[in-house]
Amino acid sequence: MPEEPKTARGRRTRERIVASAAGLIERxxxxxxxxxxxxxxxxxxxxxxxxxxxxxxxxxxxxxxxQTASLVGGxxxxxxxxxxxxxxxxxxxxxxxxxxALNCRVGCPIGSLAAELADTDEAARQDLARSFDGWAAQLxxxxxxxxxxxxxxxxxxxxxxxxxxxxxxxxxxxxxxxxRDPQRLRIALAAAGGYLRSLAPAPRV
Amino acid sequence: MPEEPKTARGRRTRERIVASAAGLIERxxxxxxxxxxxxxxxxxxxxxxxxxxxxxxxxxxxxxxxQTASLVGGxxxxxxxxxxxxxxxxxxxxxxxxxxALNCRVGCPIGSLAAELADTDEAARQDLARSFDGWAAQLxxxxxxxxxxxxxxxxxxxxxxxxxxxxxxxxxxxxxxxxRDPQRLRIALAAAGGYLRSLAPAPRV
DNA sequence: ATTAGATTGGACCGTTCAGTCCAGTTCTTG
DNA sequence: CAAGAACTGGACTGAACGGTCCAATCTAAT
Numbered sequence: 001m002p003e004e005p006k007t008a009r010g011r012r013t014r015e016r017i018v019a020s021a022a023g024l025i026e027r028x029x030x031x032x033x034x035x036x037x038x039x040x041x042x043x044x045x046x047x048x049x050x051x052x053x054x055x056x057x058x059x060x061x062x063x064x065x066x067q068t069a070s071l072v073g074g075x076x077x078x079x080x081x082x083x084x085x086x087x088x089x090x091x092x093x094x095x096x097x098x099x100x101a102l103n104c105r106v107g108c109p110i111g112s113l114a115a116e117l118a119d120t121d122e123a124a125r126q127d128l129a130r131s132f133d134g135w136a137a138q139l140x141x142x143x144x145x146x147x148x149x150x151x152x153x154x155x156x157x158x159x160x161x162x163x164x165x166x167x168x169x170x171x172x173x174x175x176x177x178x179x180r181d182p183q184r185l186r187i188a189l190a191a192a193g194g195y196l197r198s199l200a201p202a203p204r205v
Numbered sequence: 206m207p208e209e210p211k212t213a214r215g216r217r218t219r220e221r222i223v224a225s226a227a228g229l230i231e232r233x234x235x236x237x238x239x240x241x242x243x244x245x246x247x248x249x250x251x252x253x254x255x256x257x258x259x260x261x262x263x264x265x266x267x268x269x270x271x272q273t274a275s276l277v278g279g280x281x282x283x284x285x286x287x288x289x290x291x292x293x294x295x296x297x298x299x300x301x302x303x304x305x306a307l308n309c310r311v312g313c314p315i316g317s318l319a320a321e322l323a324d325t326d327e328a329a330r331q332d333l334a335r336s337f338d339g340w341a342a343q344l345x346x347x348x349x350x351x352x353x354x355x356x357x358x359x360x361x362x363x364x365x366x367x368x369x370x371x372x373x374x375x376x377x378x379x380x381x382x383x384x385r386d387p388q389r390l391r392i393a394l395a396a397a398g399g400y401l402r403s404l405a406p407a408p409r410v
Numbered sequence: 411a412t413t414a415g416a417t418t419g420g421a422c423c424g425t426t427c428a429g430t431c432c433a434g435t436t437c438t439t440g
Numbered sequence: 441c442a443a444g445a446a447c448t449g450g451a452c453t454g455a456a457c458g459g460t461c462c463a464a465t466c467t468a469a470t
Contacts, residue, residue: 044448046451051446118383131447168372191397196357251460252460
């Protein structure tokens with residue numbers, strides 16, 4: 001029954017709904033966001049929503065895809081430019097600044113969705129797992145570049161380090177969001193940076 | 206209106222309600238857990254619940270206190286015994302084993318509550334922030350002990366490292382829960398261990 | 411044993427919410 | 441421009457949920 005929009009107008013409507021839902025869910029969580037709220041903000045009606053989505057879960061999965069695209073996509077260019085410790089730490093600092101600007105109020109959209117949905121929505125859980133893996137893969141690529149440049153030991157396990165960095169980012173965001181203190185994120189990221197630096201080649205003695 | 210139980214029977218009832226709520230919330234989250242569900246499992250009635258709790262939020266805060274006591278309390282003795290890298294890594298491995306046994310289905314109760322409630326319940330957010338800080342304080346004590354034993358450099362910032370370790374644990378648990386792969390937690394913890402080891406005194410050359 | 415207070419059972423209420431339905435409008439295409 | 445398909449508005453439904461209420465029962469201390 002629910003289909004992809006076939007006209008430009010339909011596409012705009014669908015996009016408006018998903019974008020509104022993404023914003024509200026990011027700020028309030030899935031359960032706390034009602035469809036009526038989404039529709040009011042998107043200036044759409046029930047029948048429009050159910051024209052494009054089978055049910056709320058389908059909308060949520062569309063939001064996951066939307067957030068994954070915007071977040072992981074937006075990160076790609078930034079990560080592609082990291083080729084030194086200074087650049088890495090500048091990125092970290094940008095993440096902190098972003099949280100600071102938002103008063104630590106949202107954390108990571110993917111992380112928040114994962115925490116809320118992993119228990120209750122198996123399909124969403126899998127989407128989110130893939131989303132995390134995509135993010136980790138980008139970090140992996142970045143770390144491989146650092147290793148090629150000689151900043152990491154040749155035998156450093158960049159795949160594992162990518163997961164570790166991702167975990168530290170997520171945990172730091174959670175602590176920052178809970179305490180409303182961006183400093184927690186900064187500390188976590190500094191440790192992640194310290195860990196990576198500990199994988200640098202031993203200085204010649 | 207809602208008061209502490211004044212008789213042994215009342216105390217048992219209240220305890221049964223909180224324990225059931227804690228279990229259900231741990232597995233399903235706050236919003237997905239209804240009061241009727243809690244009452245069925247606790248074999249109690251509505252009036253019993255509302256005799257001891259003003260509303261659902263009050264029950265949730267009691268659950269937070271309960272989880273904090275059981276988790277942070279239970280951790281105290283374990284952390285108090287850590288005085289070597291081997292002991293630290295054994296603790297990490299125990300955390301992984303615990304998740305493995307649970308099929309990565311719950312993560313950290315405090316962390317899950319924090320992710321769900323930080324946006325929507327200010328009082329709960331503050332409770333959870335304190336809970337995290339209590340946990341971090343215990344890690345801090347443990348790291349101070351390691352430093353005293355000469356395993357960490359005298360100038361190592363153990364307070365910050367405690368936050369960093371906590372963040373990595375939380376992030377690792379979130380990734381493990383989302384991907385249902387305990388390996389993610391193991392990797393994250395290995396990195397946390399690696400980071401701490403990088404704070405060891407430089408070997409004499 | 412009496413009695414005041416603590417505790418309990420569960421019917422009931424009002425609201426909110428996801429989801430349905432259909433009549434009406436707008437687009438697209440031959 | 442005709443007709444079918446795509447899209448839209450919004451009233452409506454049924455169930456679930458948090459919360460209320462009051463009469464009944466239990467407990468403990470006199």
